[in-house]
Amino acid sequence: MVDVKTAPDAPAKAGAPLLEIRDLQAWYGESHVLHGINFEVKTGEVVTLLGRNGAGKTSTLKSIMGMIPKRTGSVRFDGRELIKMHSDKIARLGVAICPEERGIFASLNVHENLMLPPTVRSGGLSTEQIFELFPNLKERLSSSQGTKLSGGEQQMLAIARILRTGARFLMLDEPTEGLAPVIIQQIGRTIQRLKSEGFTILLVEQNFRFASTVADRFYIVEHGKVIDGFANSELQANMDKLHTYLGV
């Protein structure tokens, strides 16, 4: 079991807003993709952004991370404004993103991929703790190339390496995409475990069934705006909306 004392956020702090986004707008060149995103994530929560393809979910994560240069509005993380900050500085504040394409470096082996990210603050998981969470990775550590891992193993590696850094706010972009049901279950258990140990997680998912097993709250993104939000406990009452917006 991962030592709770080393977890980045003690549950006692739960409830305080860790991330507040107000009127976030973003552009890819001339293309205006986010039209005023508003939502917040409290410490220790798992919040899921739902929406159709092209709704702006991934762009929202990238904007928080500073990966889209042209953006306006306000992104406050732990009381600090990120909107003008460079991506590397945001990472060093303890924000980490696990991208949809996983971003495993082909020219580095599994161990190098795992050890590559710099430690941004204390409280990161040790390699032993990571191997406890992802036993498959330990077996594949000597694999020559990170990209030779299976899709599920690559996803685990992508999550594992950001856990090492000490980041306390994790953004996971479609972590279950294209994976076998058994792997999806394993990733679900991992997210539950991280949540129980104080990590705050912002999830982007199209797999609604998966998201409903891990999320505390949902926001629905449509045409670059958050158009609705509700807690997991209100899920059944909002199924009609989900049918309308997502077709689920």
Add this chain to the structure above:
Amino acid sequence: MSVITDNSTPASGRGIRDEMVAFVIMAALLATVPFTGIYPFFVMQALCFALFACAFNLLIGYGGLLSFGHAMFLGTAGYFTAHALKVWGVSPEIGIVVGTAGACALSIVTGWISIRRQGIYFAMITLALSQLVFFVYLQTPFTHGEDGIQGIPQGMLFGLFDLSKPTILYYVILVAFLLAFLLIFRTINSPFGEVLKAIRENEPRAVSLGYKADQYKLMAFILSGTLSGFAGSLKVFVAQNASLTDVHWTMSGEIVLMALIGGLGTVFGPVVGAFIIVAMQQYLAGFGQWVTVIQGVIFVVCVLTFRRGIVGEIAALFKRSL
């Protein structure tokens, strides 16, 4: 930016072992050259170019940055070393330090200017800066323009080694080359090298993990420029002159050719490429200007048929890291 081909493979334990074995074989073969009857000046010249090509490869093969102006570092160090030896009368080691430091200073300035751009824009900025440096050396009195600095004294290295003796000079050049090669090898396999490879492969991802990509690229540029300068300083002792040839844009093109033929992103490729090109220039000299045409044909054949370069193809064939 994308390079023609990417041969760099993860440095597994076996990979590093292979490369160390290859290094020992290379060092042993080169150490026997004076006893084989091979013209030592040819090998010394090839070693200087091999070091230059390895330094260039550090930038393109591992940093993904194609510089079209690397001759400015070779030429600058050559002129500085030549001037220090001939005019100031300093010892060889001081001459080398002066030349290498000059190239280092130039690489800091040019790197700071060029590193902000990527791809073809980076290549064009380095070419433009190199041309600027070329015209400065064409006009500056201390370089003696078209004549260059001739008849440079070789002197006594550390007051012990008489560099005017070909065998001693050969071993000094060889040791300098091997030490610089090991430095490059160590850099490639260090955490710094890993971050560099990550930036080359997916810069936004590396930045979002918390790395300042521009700082890493600038460090790689400065290291590459400084080592190119070290090669330029050594070359002065072999050729005993410093001329505009070494700072001309064709020299920047030649170094691309050497790295490409040997194999970009391979550890030993640039050494092989440099030896092939220098051997062609040496032994096909009778063909006059046709050497350039032959080089052009080889370049085209290389790009069309074995894109990984000679060492890259061999490494892929035997599934080894070289």
